Amino acid sequence: GAVVSQHPSRVICKSGTSVKIECRSLDFQATTMFWYRQFPKKSLMLMATSNEGSKATYEQGVEKDKFLINHASLTLSTLTVTSAHPEDSSFYICSAISSLAGGNEQYFGPGTRLTVT
């Protein structure tokens, strides 16, 4: 149980275009999902916290107009990188907390490798 999927796993896009990444909890409901960015050989940096039915909470330094997050249901959160530039190339990982577990274990998705050319 507690499986989180992400789609796509890899995406290459041209500079200036937008890219949408989906994060789904497959066998549980997640009231809270998190989006992280990980540069090569670096740690995971939290970008934002996504709560179902409400606006995402962004970490300091993360542009909310550039990284649009929508948490439309208890099993789906999306991250849209708008007007992508080469410096946005990174590994984007989502995680989810089960609404039933009562704990704080985060279940991670497999990640999405974004390359902006």
Add this chain to the structure above:
Amino acid sequence: GENVEQHPSTLSVQEGDSAVIKCTYSDSASNYFPWYKQELGKRPQLIIDIRSNVGEKKDQRIAVTLNKTAKHFSLHITETQPEDSAVYFCAASVTGGGNKLTFGTGTQLKVEL
């Protein structure tokens, strides 16, 4: 906000030896401390976690110790095997405080034959 420091950044051990990775945190309100193993290009995998109401937890070859007073916690891997080679991250969070994880900077563990 929370700040988590992790040492060492790289660790090389011989197969069968023990490996120890240490982390310190700054926020005394943190009460949940997971450890993750991440292989290249893969998702982080939870290998063990500890809550602030216990000082030590063990699961086969892996153990974690927590010193709340000193605000540090450590991962201990015994009888290391080549498949233990990966990047290990510690993290800290506050249960109910948004459950946000703050990650350490990571330790590249290499187990040599």
